[in-house]
Each structure stands twice: as structure tokens, then as C-alpha cells.
Amino acid sequence: MSSLPLRIATRQSALALWQAEHVAQRLRAAHPGLAVELVPMTTRGDQVLDRPLAEIGGKGLFLKELEVALLQQRADIAVHSLKDVPAALEPGFALIAILARADAADAFVSNTHAALLDLPRRARVGTSSLRRQAQLRALRPDLELLDLRGNVNTRLARLDGGHYDAIVLAAAGLERLGLAARIRSRLAAPDWLPAPGQAAIAVEARAGDTRISALLAPLHDAETDVVVRAERAFNAALGGSCTLPVGAWAVLGEHELHLYGLVGDAVRGTLLRADLAGTAQAPEALGQLLGAMLLREGAAALLGQ
Numbered sequence: 206m207s208s209l210p211l212r213i214a215t216r217q218s219a220l221a222l223w224q225a226e227h228v229a230q231r232l233r234a235a236h237p238g239l240a241v242e243l244v245p246m247t248t249r250g251d252q253v254l255d256r257p258l259a260e261i262g263g264k265g266l267f268l269k270e271l272e273v274a275l276l277q278q279r280a281d282i283a284v285h286s287l288k289d290v291p292a293a294l295e296p297g298f299a300l301i302a303i304l305a306r307a308d309a310a311d312a313f314v315s316n317t318h319a320a321l322l323d324l325p326r327r328a329r330v331g332t333s334s335l336r337r338q339a340q341l342r343a344l345r346p347d348l349e350l351l352d353l354r355g356n357v358n359t360r361l362a363r364l365d366g367g368h369y370d371a372i373v374l375a376a377a378g379l380e381r382l383g384l385a386a387r388i389r390s391r392l393a394a395p396d397w398l399p400a401p402g403q404a405a406i407a408v409e410a411r412a413g414d415t416r417i418s419a420l421l422a423p424l425h426d427a428e429t430d431v432v433v434r435a436e437r438a439f440n441a442a443l444g445g446s447c448t449l450p451v452g453a454w455a456v457l458g459e460h461e462l463h464l465y466g467l468v469g470d471a472v473r474g475t476l477l478r479a480d481l482a483g484t485a486q487a488p489e490a491l492g493q494l495l496g497a498m499l500l501r502e503g504a505a506a507l508l509g510q
């Protein structure tokens with residue numbers, strides 16, 4: 206074994222550092238004696254905090270700087286939240302491991318109310334996610350939806366500062382940061398759909414780096430890989446980036462893979478939903494099929510294509 210440490214490029218938010226440290230610990234457990242270190246850095250997605258991600262535009266806002274570090278050999282792998290990883294990676298990079306998914310639900314967080322349906326009329330709810338806004342509008346057209354960006358702790362501080370009656374965050378992020386007690390209720394699939402890939406951690410590396418791929422192989426979870434492939438293919442079929450109002454959730458049964466998807470209009474609160482079951486041997490085909498179904502039903506108009 207090489208004595209050089211394996212270097213993990215990561216963003217510096219508390220959640221990103223937790224996820225990178227988690228990968229480091231799993232690697233040390235799988236390969237006793239392997240030295241692993243974090244290389245923390247800032248991305249454009251972390252720097253521009255005054256605008257919704259959908260407005261800043263561009264895919265992979267949270268990836269670019271980490272990929273540059275991989276190319277310049279300043280790091281060997283980069284750890285991401287899979288839901289921040291665009292459907293198509295830049296050439297020369299590969300996702301070499303997908304870790305077992307945590308709770309994919311969104312979390313309803315409030316200091317005054319237990320659930321979305323308990324909120325009074327015209328209550329203020331914070332989220333900058335178009336997917337969350339569209340589903341909130343569909344369930345509660347009366348709500349006042351307000352932008353809310355920043356890392357998990359920033360968003361909780363804004364809630365505690367009285368700017369909102371409630372906010373919606375990924376349950377997985379709160380749980381990883383030891384903040385599960387803040388979750389008042391879950392907005393769970395299939396009624397409410399998460400982002401494609403939500404709650405899964407992905408490891409990216411330079412394509413063709415077989416030594417690194419072999420080191421990461423024990424961390425890969427084949428079941429999570431199948432479900433997120435279906436979700437991400439659905440997103441890609443709809444023109445895919447994490448900023449579109451697209452929700453997807455797949456679940457692996459004993460005999461089949463079941464995929465649920467939706468496309469929403471965050472302004473009008475219209476939701477187009479569909480679901481399909483198929484073989485777990487072809488998750489991408491299932492995602493493409495469901496995406497094509499929704500496009501036929503009018504998703505193209507919703508997405509402004």
C-alpha cells in the first residue's frame with residue numbers, strides 16, 4: 206500500500222465536512238493503515254448566497270472547484286451530496302461509489318407548528334428549492350413562499366430569527382448534523398417527492414483511476430445505485446439539473462423497481478405526476494420512460510422548453 210495519504214476534496218459547510226469525514230472513516234475501516242485526509246475548499250455555490258440557485262444558473266455549481274483539485278492532483282476523490290451532482294458529469298470524471306442512502310424525506314421544521322397542514326392561512330414558509338415550492342403550492346396555495354438559501358445552520362438561524370413560520374430541509378442533512386430533534390414532521394415519498402438522488406453520498410474521481418476505484422469499492426451500495434440511477438435518468442430525460450422543479454423517488458421491491466416522478470410549476474402550484482414499475486436490471490430505461498411519459502403529458506410546457 207502506498208504511504209501517500211488519500212486526499213478527499215470537500216466543501217467547507219458543516220454538512221459537506223461531515224459527509225467527507227464519514228467517507229474518510231469508512232475508508233480507514235475498510236483499509237486499516239490507509240492514511241486519509243480532507244482537503245476543504247469553497248465553491249461558487251457556497252459563495253453566491255444572495256440569489257436562488259436556479260437564478261445563478263449553470264450546472265455543477267458545487268462541483269467545479271473540487272473537480273479542478275482532482276485534475277491538478279491536489280485531491281484523489283471528491284465527496285458530494287448526490288443531489289447536487291448534475292445528470293451528466295464533465296468528461297474525464299466518474300462517480301466511483303454511491304454510499305447507502307439515508308432517509309430521503311424532506312423535513313418540515315418549525316418552532317410553532319407540528320406539520321404543514323397545521324400552518325395558519327398565509328403562513329410564511331422558507332425554501333429556495335423550486336421542487337419544494339411547487340409541492341408546497343399544490344398542497345397549500347395560500348402560503349407565502351419566501352426565498353431561503355445558505356447552509357443548514359444558516360437556514361435554521363433564519364427560522365429562529367423569526368423570518369419564517371416554517372422551513373423545509375432535507376431530513377438526511379439534519380440527521381447527519383445531529384439536528385434530528387428539529388424535525389417536526391416528515392414530507393415523505395411517495396406523496397411528497399425528494400430531489401433525485403437526495404440523501405445519497407457520491408464519490409467522484411478522475412475517470413480511469415483504477416487504484417482509487419478499487420479502494421472505494423467496499424463503500425459502494427448496489428441497491429442505492431439502482432434506485433438513484435432511475436431517479437437521475439428521469440431527471441436527465443426532463444433536461445436535468447438540480448434547479449428544475451423535478452422530484453423523483455425509486456424503491457427496490459423484491460421483484461421490481463418502482464419509480465415515482467413529478468414535474469411542477471412553482472408559481473402556479475401545478476404538479477404533473479406519474480409512476481412506473483420495471484426491472485431493476487434497467488433502471489435508466491425506467492427513468493427515461495417515465496420522463497418521456499411526463500413530457501407527453503405536458504411537462505415540456507411546464508419546464509418552458
Ligand SMILES: NCc1[nH]cc(CCC(=O)O)c1CC(=O)O
Pocket residue numbers: 286287288289357373374375376377378402403404405406
Ligand atoms: N442543496 C443543498 C443540499 N444538498 C444536499 C442536502 C441534504 C443531504 C442530502 O440530500 O444528501 C442539502 C440540504 C437540503 O436540501 O436541506
